[in-house]
Amino acid sequence: MSKDNNENNKEELNKLAAKMEKVVNKAQKKQVQDQLSGKQSSNASTSSSDGQKQAELRQQLQNMMKNLALMEQSSSSVAKTMGDHRFWNTQPVPQYDEQVNEVGPIEPSVPVEQVSKDPPPLPKEFEWCEVDMTDEAQVKELYQLLTFNYVEDDDAQFRFDYSAAFLKWALQPPKWRKSWHVGVRVASNKKLVAFISGIPADMRTYNVTQPLTEINFLCVHKKLRSKRLAPVLIREITRRTHLEGLFQAVYTSGSVLPKPVATCRYYHRSLNPKKLVECNFSRIPQKWTLARMIKHYKVPDQTTVLGLREMEEKDVPQVRELLNTYLSRFDMAPVFETDDDVKHWILPHQDVVWSYVVENPETKKITDMFSFYSLPSSVIGNPKHSTLNAAYLFYYAVQVPSELKEKQGEEAKFLKKRLSELFKDALVMAKKEGFDVVNALDLMDNALVVDELKFGPGDGYLNYYLYNWKCPEVVRNKVGLVML
Numbered sequence: 367m368s369k370d371n372n373e374n375n376k377e378e379l380n381k382l383a384a385k386m387e388k389v390v391n392k393a394q395k396k397q398v399q400d401q402l403s404g405k406q407s408s409n410a411s412t413s414s415s416d417g418q419k420q421a422e423l424r425q426q427l428q429n430m431m432k433n434l435a436l437m438e439q440s441s442s443s444v445a446k447t448m449g450d451h452r453f454w455n456t457q458p459v460p461q462y463d464e465q466v467n468e469v470g471p472i473e474p475s476v477p478v479e480q481v482s483k484d485p486p487p488l489p490k491e492f493e494w495c496e497v498d499m500t501d502e503a504q505v506k507e508l509y510q511l512l513t514f515n516y517v518e519d520d521d522a523q524f525r526f527d528y529s530a531a532f533l534k535w536a537l538q539p540p541k542w543r544k545s546w547h548v549g550v551r552v553a554s555n556k557k558l559v560a561f562i563s564g565i566p567a568d569m570r571t572y573n574v575t576q577p578l579t580e581i582n583f584l585c586v587h588k589k590l591r592s593k594r595l596a597p598v599l600i601r602e603i604t605r606r607t608h609l610e611g612l613f614q615a616v617y618t619s620g621s622v623l624p625k626p627v628a629t630c631r632y633y634h635r636s637l638n639p640k641k642l643v644e645c646n647f648s649r650i651p652q653k654w655t656l657a658r659m660i661k662h663y664k665v666p667d668q669t670t671v672l673g674l675r676e677m678e679e680k681d682v683p684q685v686r687e688l689l690n691t692y693l694s695r696f697d698m699a700p701v702f703e704t705d706d707d708v709k710h711w712i713l714p715h716q717d718v719v720w721s722y723v724v725e726n727p728e729t730k731k732i733t734d735m736f737s738f739y740s741l742p743s744s745v746i747g748n749p750k751h752s753t754l755n756a757a758y759l760f761y762y763a764v765q766v767p768s769e770l771k772e773k774q775g776e777e778a779k780f781l782k783k784r785l786s787e788l789f790k791d792a793l794v795m796a797k798k799e800g801f802d803v804v805n806a807l808d809l810m811d812n813a814l815v816v817d818e819l820k821f822g823p824g825d826g827y828l829n830y831y832l833y834n835w836k837c838p839e840v841v842r843n844k845v846g847l848v849m850l
């Protein structure tokens with residue numbers, strides 16, 4: 367591709383990005399206004415003119431994201447149209463232009479006896495393996511593969527640096543399966559060069575709850591990219607989930623593939639502006655000084671919510687009920703079927719997850735909870751800093767007074783007030799724990815409070831995908847699933 371073309375593409379990309387930003391911000395503000403004034407903005411019901419406007423905005427956004435992906439691909443000299451997903455075109459996923467109106471499988475499940483007993487072939491220099499997450503040496507191998515080769519931002523300034531303790535936690539929830547921790551090694555020296563994982567989960571889309579597999583940590587070593595290894599890994603994890611009688615999956619990605627069921631945007635709340643500026647993560651706003659920025663993002667030393675304390679094991683049954691009730695507000699959300707699920711996912715886990723509950727001092731009942739997890743990023747090539755300590759907002763729940771439940775505007779106003787009190791304390795706790803920034807997506811009810819709590823929109827988006835499962839698109843404030 368000629369330089370000029372590249373320049374044109376870049377200019378075009380910048381224009382699209384600016385336009386997209388406007389559309390997204392407008393849609394976001396509209397959504398919050400609608401929620402506060404009691405209008406429902408579910409994708410499933412776009413009969414009102416507001417619903418239609420929102421649907422149009424979403425469509426515009428999706429088209430722009432497709433264009434962006436297309437241009438990124440064409441600027442890397444592979445002239446690819448969106449119809450050219452050589453792999454994804456063969457898989458049970460909706461096409462980009464497909465309008466989905468019902469909920470259910472795309473293709474029928476097959477009897478386990480008909481599932482192939484053999485993994486797909488790999489190029490002869492590689493071999494399949496299972497990574498044993500109970501063996502510290504193998505955990506370390508996986509940690510190293512991901513630390514040096516996992517997700518980076520577009521400018522290759524930051525790369526996710528999930529800790530070994532985090533990986534053990536993320537990959538071994540109740541009913542985890544070793545056979546779903548799939549690796550590829552170099553046959554000659556056994557070096558781990560690729561990985562994909564699945565964990566079992568129960569997820570509700572609209573009114574259907576379905577056991578499925580959450581796919582995560584797909585990674586191919588940088589030296590082996592663009593050799594079509596990813597599709598082989600995806601086929602193999604699919605075969606292994608089929609062998610266990612599961613035929614649906616959920617996964618997320620920053621890249622646009624056929625076809626997102628939801629798209630959320632990252633928001634960032636600075637806690638350590640000086641470091642974020644030094645890392646090139648944030649910029650000092652025009653006409654501001656660093657001192658002003660530091661003052662702007664200062665958080666109190668103490669929490670203020672009465673009855674707030676760290677979650678303890680005895681809280682598990684109450685938290686499960688509270689959380690499941692709260693998550694029932696959303697169109698795509700996990701269902702915590704057992705106390706063990708909550709014990710695993712929500713109870714504080716040293717250096718991995720922090721969770722807090724609010725206990726009513728009189729009744730001793732848990733009325734609210736929130737949690738966040740630690741996911742640092744390596745700062746690439748920075749002379750001063752090597753790690754950015756980021757906390758990610760995880761699950762939370764608020765007890766909504768029953769008299770408000772019928773009145774949507776009132777409910778949203780209540781949630782906005784309560785969540786801003788709770789998240790203010792979350793910021794205090796995250797600061798105390800040494801985090802530089804708190805990240806959140808605009809899913810669940812987060813959009814109601816991001817502005818007030820000084821979260822700023824980032825340039826990252828996260829697309830949610832379902833495998834062999836169709837359902838109408840889910841608007842961001844109806845997404846209740848947080849993936850790691």
Ligand SMILES: CC(C)(COP(=O)(O)OP(=O)(O)OC[C@H]1O[C@@H](n2cnc3c(N)ncnc32)[C@H](O)[C@@H]1OP(=O)(O)O)[C@@H](O)C(=O)NCCC(=O)NCCS
Nearest residue numbers: 451452453454516517584585586591592593594595596619
């Ligand atoms: C993602 C990654 C494994 C893809 O490997 P690759 O060598 O770049 O791509 P391959 O040549 O092996 O395969 C390309 C195919 O995989 C698909 N693919 C790429 N990334 C994907 C993803 N995250 N999820 C699902 N499919 C993906 C592509 O769309 C393409 O299929 P298509 O032709 O149907 O569109 C690799 O780039 C990587 O490890 N990146 C860093 C970690 C990362 O981003 N992981 C994904 C987190 S969601």
